Amino acid sequence: MTTDITKNLKAALWVPGLPHVLKPEYNKAYAELGKAMEQAGRQLKEQGVERILYYSTQWISVLGHLYQAKKQLTGYHVDENWYDLIDLPFNFKIDVAFADKLAKAATAQGYQTKLVDYEGFPVDTGTITADRMLNQTGARSNMVSCCVYSDYADTVKLAGTIRAEIEADSVPTAVVIVSGLSGRWYTREIDFVDDGVSDAGDDKWNQKMIALFESGSYDNAEKLIGDYAGACKVDMGLKGLAFLKGVGALSAGRKAKCHAYGGIYGTGAAVMSF
Amino acid sequence: MPTSGQGRIIGGWLAPHPPHLVYGENPPQNEPKSRGGWESLRWAYENCRKRIKEQKPDVILVHSPHWQTVVGHHVTAVPKLEGLSVDPIFPHLFRYKFAMDVDVELAEAIHDEARSDGLIARKMTNPKFRVDYGTIVSLHMMNPDWDIPVVGISANNSPYFYDDNIGQEEMTKLGEATKRAIEKTGRRAVLAASNTLSHFHFNREPNPELPEDMSKEHVFSQSQYEWDVRVIDLMRAGKTKELMAILPQFMREAFAEVKAGSLTWMLSAMGFPEIPATMHGYGTVIGTGNAVVEWDLESRR
Numbered sequence: 001m002t003t004d005i006t007k008n009l010k011a012a013l014w015v016p017g018l019p020h021v022l023k024p025e026y027n028k029a030y031a032e033l034g035k036a037m038e039q040a041g042r043q044l045k046e047q048g049v050e051r052i053l054y055y056s057t058q059w060i061s062v063l064g065h066l067y068q069a070k071k072q073l074t075g076y077h078v079d080e081n082w083y084d085l086i087d088l089p090f091n092f093k094i095d096v097a098f099a100d101k102l103a104k105a106a107t108a109q110g111y112q113t114k115l116v117d118y119e120g121f122p123v124d125t126g127t128i129t130a131d132r133m134l135n136q137t138g139a140r141s142n143m144v145s146c147c148v149y150s151d152y153a154d155t156v157k158l159a160g161t162i163r164a165e166i167e168a169d170s171v172p173t174a175v176v177i178v179s180g181l182s183g184r185w186y187t188r189e190i191d192f193v194d195d196g197v198s199d200a201g202d203d204k205w206n207q208k209m210i211a212l213f214e215s216g217s218y219d220n221a222e223k224l225i226g227d228y229a230g231a232c233k234v235d236m237g238l239k240g241l242a243f244l245k246g247v248g249a250l251s252a253g254r255k256a257k258c259h260a261y262g263g264i265y266g267t268g269a270a271v272m273s274f
Numbered sequence: 275m276p277t278s279g280q281g282r283i284i285g286g287w288l289a290p291h292p293p294h295l296v297y298g299e300n301p302p303q304n305e306p307k308s309r310g311g312w313e314s315l316r317w318a319y320e321n322c323r324k325r326i327k328e329q330k331p332d333v334i335l336v337h338s339p340h341w342q343t344v345v346g347h348h349v350t351a352v353p354k355l356e357g358l359s360v361d362p363i364f365p366h367l368f369r370y371k372f373a374m375d376v377d378v379e380l381a382e383a384i385h386d387e388a389r390s391d392g393l394i395a396r397k398m399t400n401p402k403f404r405v406d407y408g409t410i411v412s413l414h415m416m417n418p419d420w421d422i423p424v425v426g427i428s429a430n431n432s433p434y435f436y437d438d439n440i441g442q443e444e445m446t447k448l449g450e451a452t453k454r455a456i457e458k459t460g461r462r463a464v465l466a467a468s469n470t471l472s473h474f475h476f477n478r479e480p481n482p483e484l485p486e487d488m489s490k491e492h493v494f495s496q497s498q499y500e501w502d503v504r505v506i507d508l509m510r511a512g513k514t515k516e517l518m519a520i521l522p523q524f525m526r527e528a529f530a531e532v533k534a535g536s537l538t539w540m541l542s543a544m545g546f547p548e549i550p551a552t553m554h555g556y557g558t559v560i561g562t563g564n565a566v567v568e569w570d571l572e573s574r575r
């Protein structure tokens with residue numbers, strides 16, 4: 001992993017949001033992805049990260065952006081697709097004061113925001129899975145929803161408001177994008193052991209984009225997003241990258257590193273640090 | 275539960291699921307409280323409630339776009355499901371304590387019939403499963419007493435993943451499988467297609483201080499409204515074949531939620547009946563078009 005991104009932003013990660021990574025015994029790629037996530041978690045611990053901010057493409061909103069603001073967010077989650085794979089009880093300590101600041105900062109920029117403070121709120125599978133692997137110290141968390149009507153540029157700008165707030169206090173923070181790459185699911189039943197990226201073209205595209213990230217060629221990568229998204233049903237049109245850009249993780253000279261890559265039920269999954 | 279004799283579908287309802295309808299009603303199960311709102315739709319659902327009380331079906335089946343499954347068509351197949359359902363999109367409006375009895379025998383029969391027809395089907399047997407808000411809202415609006423067993427059916431993502439035709443073909447087959455399962459298990463069943471019609475909506479809450487501010491509620495656009503009227507008129511006229519023919523265009527041009535397949539599933543299960551449907555009410559919810567519509571199959575008997 002690389003050096004601090006800014007004074008308080010210690011790490012920016014991209015991880016898959018499917019619970020299969022919690023089942024290493026089912027498939028080699030699941031095991032590798034899971035191991036890379038755990039390793040990334042150890043790194044966060046070493047870097048003294050005290051707060052993890054999640055942006056998951058599985059937490060969707062339509063009327064602006066939502067910010068999780070329940071102090072002790074506990075519950076029991078069962079995924080609507082993978083209900084017989086694993087149950088996901090969860091327990092998050094939310095940095096409520098920070099959520100409030102984030103929402104206010106975005107509102108000041110014209111965004112529609114809402115704090116979400118409800119017993120039983122259905123935290124998404126991806127965020128729970130990521131937190132299980134990454135958060136090894138009981139660090140506090142924040143969560144920002146993925147508004148489907150906020151496009152790439154708009155999301156860069158929104159994440160800019162978050163960057164400013166991360167810098168405005170003194171808590172060592174990590175930003176974690178929970179998202180997939182190519183989104184071509186297997187729509188038939190497969191044996192987990194036979195899992196992989198479902199389409200050779202998707203696989204090529206994923207690897208090409210990862211290579212661009214690894215060479216720090218973010219401008220070039222951005223130029224290809226439209227084609228990539230169109231060709232490979234990319235998860236939320238790679239909007240997670242916009243979020244990373246906004247928080248400052250794609251600045252000139254910074255190169256990403258891909259720690260693991262593979263397929264989960266046909267979709268592209270990667271663990272990357274930026 | 276009756277398991278002998280020929281079962282049948284006694285009626286089907288287009289039963290949209292905006293959580294705003296439950297919020298506007300203030301039932302004890304829902305934590306947030308309102309001053310009302312969206313009455314035209316809620317009054318329409320009162321007719322449905324009355325019919326259900328009269329008809330006393332053995333089971334209500336609901337196909338919901340908000341249980342979206344990647345691999346095949348899933349059915350709830352565990353005897354009891356309960357918990358707190360908080361809508362992830364409108365958590366300030368919908369935090370509902372639900373408890374439902376599932377007709378597992380029928381669910382399993384649907385699963386088996388679907389499989390025998392070459393569809394992928396799965397039985398959801400995890401008792402901790404949190405039922406989606408679409409299913410809950412439609413069922414609450416139809417029968418708030420929850421004293422009739424239910425079967426929840428997921429919306430397979432094929433209409434979104436492939437194209438409209440493949441998706442709707444799948445739903446047609448699923449409807450036929452559902453019909454056979456109902457007949458074989460001897461149930462008198464009511465179906466619910468949990469779909470909004472036109473689905474473009476405001477991207478801001480018109481009045482965040484008062485979500486039920488009806489002075490801010492209106493159709494999203496004239497063209498969307500006209501689409502809804504066109505579709506509803508075909509339902510009212512019993513022109514089901516014509517309705518099915520224009521659905522793909524409706525989905526494209528009005529972003530109609532029927533794309534999820536619930537309406538196609540239901541009409542297919544009922545044999546695409548060319549009988550006039552009864553329109554009980556139409557209303558918009560944050561700009562989307564919603565109608566409560568009944569197909570009374572007993573009237574044919």
Ligand SMILES: [Fe+2]
Pocket residue numbers: 291339340408470531
């Ligand atoms: Fe819906």
